[in-house]
Amino acid sequence: MREYACSDQLKRALTIAKKNLRIYYRRGPVVIFGLIMPFFLFLAFFVGRNMPIERLFTGLLGMTIFFSSMSIGPAIVPFEARSRTLERLLSTPVSVWSLLIGDVIASFLYGFLISFVPMTIGLILGVNITNGLVLCLGMALAAFCFSSFSVLLSAYPPTDVPSTVMMISNLVKFPLVFISGVFIPILEMQDWGRIVASFSPLTYFTDLVNYSTQGIGYFSVFVDFVVLIGFTVLFLVFAIKIHEKTLAKRLV
Amino acid sequence: MTIENIVVNMENAVEIKDLSKHYGEVIAVNHISFEVGKGEIFGFLGPNGAGKTTTIRILTGVIKPNGGTANIMGYDILKQSLRAKQIISVVPETSNAYLDLTAWQNLMLIGELYGIPKKERRDRAETLLRMFELHERQNQLVRGFSKGMKQKLILCMALLTEPQVLFLDEPTAGLDVESARLMRDIIRRFNGDGATVFLSTHNMEEANQLCDRIAIINHGRIAAIDTPENLRMKSSSLKSVEVSFNTPVSVDELCKISLVAQAKKMGDKIRLYTDEPHNVIESLLDYARSKRLVIISLNTLAPTLEDVFVKLIKAQGD
Numbered sequence: 001m002r003e004y005a006c007s008d009q010l011k012r013a014l015t016i017a018k019k020n021l022r023i024y025y026r027r028g029p030v031v032i033f034g035l036i037m038p039f040f041l042f043l044a045f046f047v048g049r050n051m052p053i054e055r056l057f058t059g060l061l062g063m064t065i066f067f068s069s070m071s072i073g074p075a076i077v078p079f080e081a082r083s084r085t086l087e088r089l090l091s092t093p094v095s096v097w098s099l100l101i102g103d104v105i106a107s108f109l110y111g112f113l114i115s116f117v118p119m120t121i122g123l124i125l126g127v128n129i130t131n132g133l134v135l136c137l138g139m140a141l142a143a144f145c146f147s148s149f150s151v152l153l154s155a156y157p158p159t160d161v162p163s164t165v166m167m168i169s170n171l172v173k174f175p176l177v178f179i180s181g182v183f184i185p186i187l188e189m190q191d192w193g194r195i196v197a198s199f200s201p202l203t204y205f206t207d208l209v210n211y212s213t214q215g216i217g218y219f220s221v222f223v224d225f226v227v228l229i230g231f232t233v234l235f236l237v238f239a240i241k242i243h244e245k246t247l248a249k250r251l252v
Numbered sequence: 253m254t255i256e257n258i259v260v261n262m263e264n265a266v267e268i269k270d271l272s273k274h275y276g277e278v279i280a281v282n283h284i285s286f287e288v289g290k291g292e293i294f295g296f297l298g299p300n301g302a303g304k305t306t307t308i309r310i311l312t313g314v315i316k317p318n319g320g321t322a323n324i325m326g327y328d329i330l331k332q333s334l335r336a337k338q339i340i341s342v343v344p345e346t347s348n349a350y351l352d353l354t355a356w357q358n359l360m361l362i363g364e365l366y367g368i369p370k371k372e373r374r375d376r377a378e379t380l381l382r383m384f385e386l387h388e389r390q391n392q393l394v395r396g397f398s399k400g401m402k403q404k405l406i407l408c409m410a411l412l413t414e415p416q417v418l419f420l421d422e423p424t425a426g427l428d429v430e431s432a433r434l435m436r437d438i439i440r441r442f443n444g445d446g447a448t449v450f451l452s453t454h455n456m457e458e459a460n461q462l463c464d465r466i467a468i469i470n471h472g473r474i475a476a477i478d479t480p481e482n483l484r485m486k487s488s489s490l491k492s493v494e495v496s497f498n499t500p501v502s503v504d505e506l507c508k509i510s511l512v513a514q515a516k517k518m519g520d521k522i523r524l525y526t527d528e529p530h531n532v533i534e535s536l537l538d539y540a541r542s543k544r545l546v547i548i549s550l551n552t553l554a555p556t557l558e559d560v561f562v563k564l565i566k567a568q569g570d
Contacts, residue, residue: 008367015364023352084348091312092365093337248315 009098016102034068057122069111073150081160081250107147138208148235158246201231265448271320280306282472295463303472341410345422347402498546
């Protein structure tokens, strides 16, 4: 008999997710980083340039799901450490992995639901979605992948200052947006650009969006899905391992 | 780890062996060992930075020790931490309820994290909120609660899980007299139902009133561990005679009386520390007669827990 059933811990992860959605996803910075910022970035780079609507859609959807899924994830652990609720959580019968999965689930739900805003805008503007199933699965997987990434970003340094983590997180997020085929399609990149782009999980999501709307992708759909799953597993494993070592160091 | 491997000691609720924890070169807990019996109220006293909170954090599975073992009701806090955590609850010194949730939502959150069925957690929450007179504000955000209300809510959250061992870290610090008394009553009642209480406090009177046994920790080491009464009796050098005269008397002069180890001015009285109070009383009567003084009051005093505490801490400091 194991110390605790996995299903029990998953139930507790859902409780953590519910708590996070209640507390953190109503805050101003979440709306700013999740919706307003991608919208303004979109305006800054695409307005005035003569581009097909599908390419605009790829950029807007990619940025929205990326920024919204990662909007608050990195800051939850430092927030909890500062308000001393982390100590409470660590003294409850909830394992570190289920605590983090709870954070990921909350980020995922927020990112996934918010991504339907640009989706709706795209449909209203006449974007032709040729493969809705691939797009929806891609959105779900990408939201989960980016949410896992956000939890990894909060793992180090073990601080209780949310702004420190948000600064580091932004330093990582912004360069990724520029190399991931959001502004320049992968097909138009030079070889070195494609190599760099292949290290970003966002690249594979924008490739899936291109496939679903324009019928063309740089990688095959299978590769896009497998790599996104691979990134997700990698982010989660590293996040759990590092948090297990550093969580207690955040307690003053 | 499998359940079959568990060796459960049914007599002790908490067992600590050779426990140590250091942060870099700073030693917070230095190879301490002790047991807390089932159903006991165990006081854990010590000055600031003595290692109390670190010990509680290790026992509640929040941090890992660098050495030694700690068992809660037979469960190793390192190897079977989730099982150990399932049967304990913690009341920290500073409230750590979620400020952006209501009192009710905080209680439900804890109930769900401990896997308590929905109906049961709702029933228990209602009973506790009424007991602590919080039911009228159960749907308000904790952000608007006073310190006393927050502390009551924290105790509600701890009791909701019906723990077998309850850890309290300065539970009455900063509370008004009425709230502190309510806290103590609830702790007694909870202990009366057979649960074990591990109480860290600075309040000697509280420890004296509540605890079956007390451990005094200083510089990460256990300085003494015994019942409050035994601790007082062991400190015979702290017995004293308190006297006041009709006119002021020099403390130095009373110090010269034989068998008086130390004399201290305490308001309008003078306290004389001695191993033999009855002989000192006779000497005082002689002194008063010779100086034509009138004795206004004369009392013999047993050492207080605070005296014992200060003596032990000083002895370790030396």
